[in-house]
Amino acid sequence: MRKLLVLSLLALPLAAQTLTDRVNSELPQLIETYKTLHSSPELSTQEAKSSSLVATRLKEMGYEVSERVGKYTDTQAVCYGVVAVMKNGKGPTVLIRSDMDALPIEEQTGLPYASLNKGVMHACGHDVHMTALLGTAKLLASMKDKWHGTLVLVGQPAEEVVKGAGAMLRDGLYERFPKPDYAIALHDHAGLAAGTVGYVPGYMMAAADSVNVTIRGLSGHGAAPEKTKDPIVMASEFVMQVQTLVSRENSPLDPVVVTVGSIHGGTKRNIIPDEVQLLMTVRTYKPEVRKRVREGIVRVAKGVGVLNGLAEDRMPVVEFLEGESIGSTYNDPALTERLVRAASKELGAANVVKIDPLMVSEDFSLYSLDHKIPALMFNLGAVEPARVASGEPLPSLHSSKFAPVPDATIRTGVRLMVASALDLLK
Ligand SMILES: [Zn+2]
Ligand SMILES: [Zn+2]
Structure with a gap:
Protein backbone atom coordinates (compact mmCIF):
# COMPACT_ATOMS: atom_id res chain seq x y z
CA MET A 1 0.00 0.00 0.00
CA ARG A 2 2.74 2.41 1.01
CA LYS A 3 4.77 1.37 -2.05
CA LEU A 4 1.80 2.17 -4.25
CA LEU A 5 1.41 5.57 -2.64
CA VAL A 6 5.08 6.43 -3.08
CA LEU A 7 5.01 5.22 -6.69
CA SER A 8 1.95 7.28 -7.49
CA LEU A 9 3.58 10.33 -5.92
CA LEU A 10 6.73 9.79 -7.94
CA ALA A 11 4.60 9.60 -11.04
CA LEU A 12 3.30 13.11 -10.39
CA PRO A 13 5.34 15.83 -12.08
CA LEU A 14 7.03 17.90 -9.36
CA ALA A 15 5.10 21.03 -10.25
CA ALA A 16 1.74 19.31 -9.84
CA GLN A 17 2.50 18.13 -6.32
CA THR A 18 0.67 19.88 -3.54
CA LEU A 19 2.48 20.77 -0.36
CA THR A 20 0.75 17.83 1.34
CA ASP A 21 2.10 15.45 -1.35
CA ARG A 22 5.60 16.76 -0.82
CA VAL A 23 5.34 16.55 2.97
CA ASN A 24 3.89 13.04 2.76
CA SER A 25 6.77 11.81 0.65
CA GLU A 26 9.21 13.19 3.27
CA LEU A 27 7.20 11.98 6.24
CA PRO A 28 8.61 8.45 6.73
CA GLN A 29 12.13 9.84 6.98
CA LEU A 30 10.99 12.69 9.23
CA ILE A 31 9.30 10.25 11.60
CA GLU A 32 12.56 8.26 11.78
CA THR A 33 14.40 11.46 12.63
CA TYR A 34 11.78 12.31 15.23
CA LYS A 35 12.15 8.94 16.92
CA THR A 36 15.94 9.27 16.95
CA LEU A 37 15.70 12.71 18.53
CA HIS A 38 13.03 11.61 21.00
CA SER A 39 15.05 8.66 22.22
CA SER A 40 18.22 10.71 22.73
CA PRO A 41 17.21 13.87 24.59
CA GLU A 42 19.82 16.23 26.00
CA LEU A 43 19.49 18.72 28.84
CA SER A 44 19.70 22.49 28.36
CA THR A 45 23.23 23.67 27.39
CA GLN A 46 24.28 20.06 26.64
CA GLU A 47 22.73 19.67 23.17
CA ALA A 48 25.92 18.40 21.48
CA LYS A 49 24.40 15.45 19.59
CA SER A 50 21.04 17.04 18.78
CA SER A 51 22.68 20.16 17.37
CA SER A 52 25.13 18.06 15.39
CA LEU A 53 22.27 16.03 13.86
CA VAL A 54 20.40 19.22 12.93
CA ALA A 55 23.53 20.83 11.47
CA THR A 56 24.53 17.75 9.46
CA ARG A 57 21.09 17.37 7.89
CA LEU A 58 20.90 21.05 7.00
CA LYS A 59 24.33 20.89 5.34
CA GLU A 60 23.19 17.90 3.28
CA MET A 61 20.26 20.00 2.04
CA GLY A 62 22.60 22.72 0.76
CA TYR A 63 22.39 25.26 3.57
CA GLU A 64 25.42 27.24 4.71
CA VAL A 65 25.67 26.02 8.30
CA SER A 66 27.48 27.40 11.34
CA GLU A 67 27.70 25.45 14.58
CA ARG A 68 28.39 26.39 18.17
CA VAL A 69 26.90 29.84 17.69
CA GLY A 70 26.23 31.48 21.04
CA LYS A 71 27.98 32.81 24.10
CA TYR A 72 26.67 32.18 27.58
CA THR A 73 27.52 34.60 30.36
CA ASP A 74 29.58 31.73 31.76
CA THR A 75 32.28 32.04 29.14
CA GLN A 76 33.60 28.51 29.80
CA ALA A 77 30.36 26.87 28.65
CA VAL A 78 30.00 25.70 25.03
CA CYS A 79 26.86 26.98 23.33
CA TYR A 80 25.46 24.57 20.75
CA GLY A 81 23.54 27.03 18.59
CA VAL A 82 23.07 26.16 14.90
CA VAL A 83 22.49 28.75 12.16
CA ALA A 84 21.71 27.70 8.59
CA VAL A 85 21.43 30.25 5.81
CA MET A 86 20.05 29.86 2.30
CA LYS A 87 20.14 32.86 -0.02
CA ASN A 88 17.82 32.81 -2.98
CA GLY A 89 17.89 36.15 -4.72
CA LYS A 90 16.39 39.46 -3.67
CA GLY A 91 13.67 39.50 -1.04
CA PRO A 92 13.03 39.60 2.67
CA THR A 93 14.88 37.60 5.28
CA VAL A 94 12.86 35.14 7.35
CA LEU A 95 14.16 33.52 10.50
CA ILE A 96 12.63 30.20 11.58
CA ARG A 97 13.58 28.98 15.03
CA SER A 98 13.46 25.59 16.69
CA ASP A 99 14.63 24.94 20.23
CA MET A 100 16.56 21.73 20.90
CA ASP A 101 16.81 21.01 24.63
CA ALA A 102 14.99 18.48 26.82
CA LEU A 103 14.03 18.28 30.50
CA PRO A 104 15.20 16.46 33.63
CA ILE A 105 12.20 14.08 33.71
CA GLU A 106 12.06 10.28 33.79
CA GLU A 107 9.91 9.36 30.77
CA GLN A 108 6.84 7.25 31.51
CA THR A 109 5.13 7.08 28.13
CA GLY A 110 5.98 3.43 27.48
CA LEU A 111 6.66 4.30 23.83
CA PRO A 112 8.94 1.97 21.84
CA TYR A 113 11.11 5.01 21.04
CA ALA A 114 11.11 6.39 24.61
CA SER A 115 14.18 8.13 26.01
CA LEU A 116 17.33 6.03 26.33
CA ASN A 117 18.91 8.79 28.37
CA LYS A 118 17.82 8.04 31.93
CA GLY A 119 16.18 10.91 33.73
CA VAL A 120 16.05 13.11 30.61
CA MET A 121 13.03 13.47 28.37
CA HIS A 122 11.72 15.53 25.46
CA ALA A 123 8.62 16.40 27.48
CA CYS A 124 8.18 19.83 25.88
CA GLY A 125 8.23 18.60 22.29
CA HIS A 126 11.41 20.34 21.17
CA ASP A 127 12.06 17.12 19.22
CA VAL A 128 8.87 17.87 17.27
CA HIS A 129 10.16 21.39 16.63
CA MET A 130 13.56 20.18 15.36
CA THR A 131 11.88 17.64 13.08
CA ALA A 132 9.47 20.25 11.73
CA LEU A 133 12.39 22.60 11.11
CA LEU A 134 14.25 19.92 9.15
CA GLY A 135 11.13 19.09 7.12
CA THR A 136 10.54 22.76 6.40
CA ALA A 137 14.18 23.22 5.42
CA LYS A 138 14.10 20.25 3.05
CA LEU A 139 10.94 21.36 1.29
CA LEU A 140 11.97 24.98 0.94
CA ALA A 141 15.35 23.92 -0.45
CA SER A 142 13.56 21.85 -3.09
CA MET A 143 11.14 24.65 -4.00
CA LYS A 144 13.55 27.49 -4.69
CA ASP A 145 11.56 28.48 -7.77
CA LYS A 146 8.67 29.37 -5.46
CA TRP A 147 10.36 31.92 -3.18
CA HIS A 148 12.86 34.77 -3.18
CA GLY A 149 14.90 36.11 -0.33
CA THR A 150 16.93 34.65 2.49
CA LEU A 151 16.13 31.89 4.94
CA VAL A 152 17.84 31.83 8.31
CA LEU A 153 17.12 28.64 10.24
CA VAL A 154 18.04 28.63 13.91
CA GLY A 155 18.57 25.58 16.12
CA GLN A 156 18.52 27.11 19.57
CA PRO A 157 19.87 25.46 22.72
CA ALA A 158 18.86 26.11 26.34
CA GLU A 159 15.30 27.34 25.86
CA GLU A 160 14.07 25.68 29.06
CA VAL A 161 16.46 27.79 31.10
CA VAL A 162 15.75 30.88 28.92
CA LYS A 163 19.41 31.35 28.09
CA GLY A 164 19.82 30.15 24.50
CA ALA A 165 18.28 32.96 22.47
CA GLY A 166 20.15 35.58 24.48
CA ALA A 167 23.41 33.66 24.07
CA MET A 168 23.01 33.48 20.27
CA LEU A 169 22.18 37.18 19.96
CA ARG A 170 25.15 38.01 22.21
CA ASP A 171 27.36 36.07 19.82
CA GLY A 172 26.33 38.22 16.87
CA LEU A 173 23.38 36.32 15.42
CA TYR A 174 22.18 39.52 13.73
CA GLU A 175 25.64 40.75 12.75
CA ARG A 176 27.35 37.59 11.54
CA PHE A 177 24.23 36.36 9.74
CA PRO A 178 21.48 38.17 7.80
CA LYS A 179 19.21 40.12 10.15
CA PRO A 180 15.61 38.97 9.72
CA ASP A 181 12.62 41.02 8.64
CA TYR A 182 10.38 38.43 10.30
CA ALA A 183 10.94 35.78 12.96
CA ILE A 184 8.62 32.79 13.23
CA ALA A 185 8.45 29.62 15.31
CA LEU A 186 6.05 26.98 16.51
CA HIS A 187 5.52 25.29 19.83
CA ASP A 188 3.54 22.11 20.26
CA HIS A 189 0.41 22.29 22.39
CA ALA A 190 -0.71 19.54 24.77
CA GLY A 191 -4.39 20.44 24.58
CA LEU A 192 -4.90 20.92 20.83
CA ALA A 193 -5.74 18.15 18.37
CA ALA A 194 -2.99 17.08 15.97
CA GLY A 195 -3.84 18.54 12.56
CA THR A 196 -4.82 21.88 14.07
CA VAL A 197 -2.87 25.04 14.74
CA GLY A 198 -3.51 27.62 17.46
CA TYR A 199 -2.61 31.29 17.46
CA VAL A 200 -2.79 34.24 19.84
CA PRO A 201 -2.56 37.78 18.46
CA GLY A 202 -0.62 40.06 20.83
CA TYR A 203 0.63 38.79 24.19
CA MET A 204 0.87 35.02 24.04
CA MET A 205 3.12 34.06 26.92
CA ALA A 206 4.13 35.86 30.07
CA ALA A 207 7.29 37.54 31.26
CA ALA A 208 8.90 35.47 34.01
CA ASP A 209 10.90 36.91 36.88
CA SER A 210 12.79 34.64 39.25
CA VAL A 211 13.05 36.30 42.65
CA ASN A 212 14.79 35.24 45.88
CA SER A 325 14.14 35.95 33.87
CA ILE A 326 12.66 36.81 30.50
CA GLY A 327 10.22 39.25 28.88
CA SER A 328 6.80 38.30 27.56
CA THR A 329 6.18 36.69 24.17
CA TYR A 330 4.29 39.05 21.89
CA ASN A 331 2.91 38.06 18.51
CA ASP A 332 2.90 40.96 16.09
CA PRO A 333 -0.81 41.42 15.26
CA ALA A 334 -0.31 42.26 11.55
CA LEU A 335 2.07 39.35 11.01
CA THR A 336 -0.31 37.06 12.90
CA GLU A 337 -3.22 38.10 10.69
CA ARG A 338 -1.17 37.60 7.54
CA LEU A 339 0.16 34.17 8.44
CA VAL A 340 -3.14 32.97 9.87
CA ARG A 341 -4.56 33.69 6.43
CA ALA A 342 -1.75 31.72 4.75
CA ALA A 343 -2.09 28.86 7.25
CA SER A 344 -5.87 28.73 6.81
CA LYS A 345 -5.44 28.48 3.06
CA GLU A 346 -3.06 25.55 3.45
CA LEU A 347 -4.68 23.71 6.37
CA GLY A 348 -8.33 24.78 6.14
CA ALA A 349 -9.79 27.63 8.20
CA ALA A 350 -11.41 25.20 10.67
CA ASN A 351 -7.96 23.86 11.56
CA VAL A 352 -6.47 27.25 12.45
CA VAL A 353 -8.00 28.41 15.71
CA LYS A 354 -7.58 31.36 18.01
CA ILE A 355 -6.64 30.18 21.49
CA ASP A 356 -6.09 31.73 24.91
CA PRO A 357 -2.70 33.08 25.98
CA LEU A 358 -0.75 31.31 28.74
CA MET A 359 1.27 32.44 31.75
CA VAL A 360 4.22 30.17 30.91
CA SER A 361 7.32 31.74 29.36
CA GLU A 362 9.70 31.45 26.41
CA ASP A 363 12.81 33.21 25.19
CA PHE A 364 11.64 33.41 21.55
CA SER A 365 10.61 37.02 22.19
CA LEU A 366 14.28 38.07 22.22
CA TYR A 367 14.53 37.53 18.45
CA SER A 368 12.10 40.44 17.97
CA LEU A 369 14.49 42.94 19.61
CA ASP A 370 11.72 44.50 21.69
CA HIS A 371 9.04 44.24 18.99
CA LYS A 372 11.23 45.90 16.33
CA ILE A 373 11.20 42.73 14.22
CA PRO A 374 7.69 41.33 13.75
CA ALA A 375 7.62 37.90 15.36
CA LEU A 376 5.05 35.15 15.64
CA MET A 377 4.93 31.84 17.44
CA PHE A 378 2.21 29.40 16.41
CA ASN A 379 0.93 26.58 18.61
CA LEU A 380 0.90 23.16 17.02
CA GLY A 381 -1.74 20.62 18.06
CA ALA A 382 -0.06 17.39 19.17
CA VAL A 383 -2.82 15.23 20.64
CA GLU A 384 -4.92 12.41 19.16
CA PRO A 385 -8.13 14.26 18.10
CA ALA A 386 -10.37 11.61 19.74
CA ARG A 387 -8.65 12.16 23.09
CA VAL A 388 -9.18 15.91 22.88
CA ALA A 389 -12.85 15.37 21.95
CA SER A 390 -13.38 12.93 24.85
CA GLY A 391 -12.62 15.66 27.37
CA GLU A 392 -10.40 13.28 29.37
CA PRO A 393 -7.57 14.88 31.36
CA LEU A 394 -4.52 15.09 29.10
CA PRO A 395 -0.84 15.08 30.13
CA SER A 396 0.48 18.65 29.97
CA LEU A 397 3.79 19.79 28.54
CA HIS A 398 6.60 18.87 30.98
CA SER A 399 4.64 15.77 32.05
CA SER A 400 6.45 12.40 32.08
CA LYS A 401 3.49 11.07 30.04
CA PHE A 402 3.39 13.73 27.32
CA ALA A 403 3.46 11.88 23.97
CA PRO A 404 2.63 13.81 20.79
CA VAL A 405 1.16 11.80 17.89
CA PRO A 406 4.10 12.08 15.49
CA ASP A 407 2.56 11.74 12.00
CA ALA A 408 -0.21 14.31 12.05
CA THR A 409 1.71 16.71 14.31
CA ILE A 410 4.84 16.80 12.18
CA ARG A 411 2.95 16.84 8.88
CA THR A 412 0.93 19.84 10.05
CA GLY A 413 3.98 21.57 11.50
CA VAL A 414 5.87 21.32 8.21
CA ARG A 415 2.90 22.44 6.11
CA LEU A 416 2.36 25.38 8.48
CA MET A 417 5.95 26.58 8.42
CA VAL A 418 6.45 26.08 4.67
CA ALA A 419 3.18 27.90 3.88
CA SER A 420 4.21 30.72 6.26
CA ALA A 421 7.70 31.05 4.76
CA LEU A 422 6.36 30.94 1.18
CA ASP A 423 3.88 33.70 2.03
CA LEU A 424 6.59 35.93 3.50
CA LEU A 425 9.05 35.20 0.69
CA LYS A 426 6.73 35.38 -2.33
ZN1 LIG B 1 9.21 23.60 28.16
ZN1 LIG C 1 9.11 24.18 25.07
Missing part, protein backbone atom coordinates in the same frame (compact mmCIF):
# COMPACT_ATOMS: atom_id res chain seq x y z
CA VAL A 213 13.76 36.87 49.13
CA THR A 214 15.73 36.41 52.34
CA ILE A 215 14.03 37.51 55.55
CA ARG A 216 16.47 37.93 58.37
CA GLY A 217 15.49 37.94 62.03
CA LEU A 218 17.15 37.35 65.34
CA SER A 219 17.28 33.76 66.53
CA GLY A 220 16.49 32.49 70.00
CA HIS A 221 14.47 30.10 72.13
CA GLY A 222 11.04 29.25 70.83
CA ALA A 223 9.69 29.76 74.36
CA ALA A 224 11.09 33.30 74.60
CA PRO A 225 9.92 35.06 71.43
CA GLU A 226 10.17 38.49 73.07
CA LYS A 227 13.95 38.21 72.88
CA THR A 228 13.90 37.43 69.13
CA LYS A 229 12.80 38.76 65.76
CA ASP A 230 10.91 35.84 64.28
CA PRO A 231 11.59 35.51 60.52
CA ILE A 232 8.95 32.77 60.17
CA VAL A 233 6.20 35.13 61.29
CA MET A 234 7.64 37.81 59.01
CA ALA A 235 7.83 35.42 56.08
CA SER A 236 4.19 34.49 56.66
CA GLU A 237 3.23 38.16 56.60
CA PHE A 238 5.21 38.63 53.41
CA VAL A 239 3.60 35.65 51.66
CA MET A 240 0.10 36.96 52.39
CA GLN A 241 0.81 40.64 51.74
CA VAL A 242 2.62 40.05 48.45
CA GLN A 243 -0.60 38.62 46.97
CA THR A 244 -2.24 42.04 47.33
CA LEU A 245 0.06 43.21 44.51
CA VAL A 246 -2.17 41.03 42.33
CA SER A 247 -5.55 41.41 44.02
CA ARG A 248 -5.51 45.08 45.19
CA GLU A 249 -2.89 47.00 43.21
CA ASN A 250 -3.35 45.59 39.73
CA SER A 251 -6.13 45.92 37.19
CA PRO A 252 -8.01 42.61 36.99
CA LEU A 253 -7.68 42.98 33.20
CA ASP A 254 -3.89 42.68 33.39
CA PRO A 255 -2.87 39.11 34.22
CA VAL A 256 -0.33 38.73 37.03
CA VAL A 257 0.79 35.65 38.94
CA VAL A 258 2.95 35.85 42.06
CA THR A 259 3.93 32.41 43.35
CA VAL A 260 6.12 31.56 46.32
CA GLY A 261 7.16 28.09 45.27
CA SER A 262 9.69 27.36 48.00
CA ILE A 263 10.04 28.50 51.61
CA HIS A 264 12.77 27.31 53.93
CA GLY A 265 13.66 28.27 57.47
CA GLY A 266 14.30 26.70 60.82
CA THR A 267 15.61 23.38 62.10
CA LYS A 268 13.68 22.48 65.24
CA ARG A 269 10.27 23.27 66.75
CA ASN A 270 11.61 25.24 69.71
CA ILE A 271 14.20 27.35 67.91
CA ILE A 272 13.35 30.64 66.26
CA PRO A 273 15.75 30.73 63.29
CA ASP A 274 17.95 33.49 61.98
CA GLU A 275 16.48 33.62 58.50
CA VAL A 276 13.90 32.31 56.07
CA GLN A 277 14.44 32.00 52.32
CA LEU A 278 11.66 32.29 49.79
CA LEU A 279 11.95 31.44 46.10
CA MET A 280 9.40 33.06 43.84
CA THR A 281 8.27 33.19 40.25
CA VAL A 282 6.38 36.22 38.96
CA ARG A 283 4.44 36.27 35.67
CA THR A 284 3.17 39.37 33.84
CA TYR A 285 2.53 40.51 30.26
CA LYS A 286 2.96 44.26 29.94
CA PRO A 287 6.38 45.78 30.69
CA GLU A 288 4.82 48.51 32.86
CA VAL A 289 2.94 45.91 34.92
CA ARG A 290 6.10 43.86 35.25
CA LYS A 291 8.01 46.92 36.54
CA ARG A 292 5.26 47.78 39.06
CA VAL A 293 5.06 44.24 40.45
CA ARG A 294 8.85 43.98 40.79
CA GLU A 295 8.94 47.28 42.68
CA GLY A 296 5.97 46.13 44.76
CA ILE A 297 7.80 43.01 45.94
CA VAL A 298 10.70 45.16 47.16
CA ARG A 299 8.27 47.52 48.94
CA VAL A 300 6.31 44.72 50.63
CA ALA A 301 9.52 43.05 51.81
CA LYS A 302 10.78 46.33 53.24
CA GLY A 303 7.35 47.01 54.76
CA VAL A 304 7.42 43.70 56.64
CA GLY A 305 10.86 44.66 57.98
CA VAL A 306 9.61 48.08 59.14
CA LEU A 307 6.45 46.58 60.66
CA ASN A 308 8.58 44.21 62.73
CA GLY A 309 11.08 46.81 63.83
CA LEU A 310 14.09 45.43 61.99
CA ALA A 311 17.23 47.50 61.95
CA GLU A 312 18.09 49.12 58.60
CA ASP A 313 20.97 46.68 58.05
CA ARG A 314 18.73 43.64 58.75
CA MET A 315 15.99 44.51 56.27
CA PRO A 316 14.83 41.67 53.95
CA VAL A 317 17.02 41.15 50.88
CA VAL A 318 15.27 40.89 47.51
CA GLU A 319 17.30 39.50 44.63
CA PHE A 320 16.10 39.41 41.01
CA LEU A 321 17.83 36.66 39.03
CA GLU A 322 18.10 38.40 35.66
CA GLY A 323 19.75 35.36 34.05
CA GLU A 324 16.66 33.29 34.90
